[in-house]
Amino acid sequence: MRRVLTFLFATLIGLGTGIYSALSMSGLLPSDTASGAGMDIDGWKGDLSLGTADTSPYLRARVARHGLLALAKSEAVYFVRDRDGRGRRLDENCDYRLSGGTFSAGWWSITLYDEQNFLPANTDGALSFDASRADEERWTTLISAQKPAETKNWVSSRNADQFDLTLRLYMPSKDVLDRPNEIDMPKIERLECRENPQ
Amino acid sequence: MKKWIAPACVAIAFAIASHIMVLYSAPNFIMDRAMQMLEKRGVKVHQFKLGKRLTPQTQSVVRASPDLTYSSCLFDLNQAPDGIMVRMAQTSGYASLAFFDTATNNFKTIRGNGAPVEIKLTRNANIGSGSQTLVSPTAKGIIIIRRLAPTADLYSQVAKVAVNDSCAPV
DSSP, X not given: OXXXXXXXXXXXXXXXXXXXXXXXXXXXXXXXXXXXSSEEETTEEEOTTTTSOOSOHHHHXXXXXXXXXXXXXTTEEEEEEOBOTXXXXXXXXXXXXXXXXXXXXXXXXXXXXXXXSSOOSOOSSOOEEXXXXXXXXXXEEEEESSOOSSOSOEEEOTTOSBEEEEEEEEEEOXXXXXXXXXXXXXXXXXXXXXXXXX | OGGGHHHHXXXXXXXXXXXXXXXXXXXXXXXXXXXXXXXXXXXXXXXOEEOOOOOTTTOOSTTOOXXXXXXXXXXXXXXOTXXXXXXXXXXXXXXXXXXXXXXXXXXXXXXEOSSOEEEEEESOTTSSOSTTEEEOSSSEEEEEEEEEOOSHHHHHHHHHHHTTOEEEEO
């Protein structure tokens, strides 16, 4: 009986180790984030493997979880940022100045997502900033939970709590795909906070 | 000491086997769930369905892009032995036609360059030939047409065009 229990215990240990290691190594654990792998360019985390078939089963599993049905990188590349220029978590209780230049792509946008990876539950109609609103080579937009009076360039963080920004470059140029580290990434600067951020 | 060798070997064998099983079955499992979710939302086999314009109130998947419209079609080549003809109707702005197999691989993406796109999707390489025929690695999968439409006006324009998309059996 003791011998049977020993083998049963060994089986359970083996199964647990195998399942956990597979989930962990391929980014399938619930705590794993989309930006947990790939490259980091000035605080923007991206993964040019999303939307592609790859021979590595680990990468394939990770892409299935974090980039399911994503566009191929020839069509779009994605970068995510959840901290300001000083490394503090982006928070609805603070205002931010987001500034940048043009991108070598057919179209681009920067969209705000809440901590649950959804668009924030508000009706402000200011979910993102995109190429159509950046009418100058250098642009600036305000991220705030309150609509500003002085600028039309506004992304609403109302009801977002802690949030992140996703930069999408559609139809990226060959330069972007070959040398992503040279992309002029937008800067994000914290302005005022209404309450203490979490 | 000797008595632990056999149980240790069993543990290692089960660890390797379960590791491989999880690794290789995860993409198919995830895609299967995605296809079921699309079916629940009214996406039918061999028929494109344009999703609602994305807003905080209509979103149903994480990190969807509010810049794009999504038209989805589930395909099942077991039900279409001669393949299906996929047509992306003409749009003036950015559009792409992407094919995904049941292991989540994006096995083909075609960009629309202001002209309609037509391609035959088959399971069998002997059915048809040339650049207008595409062989699917798996019998089932998802086809997605994305079009750039960041405003309500542009979404309305896409909605008028998208009724001409099709993915019907040959």
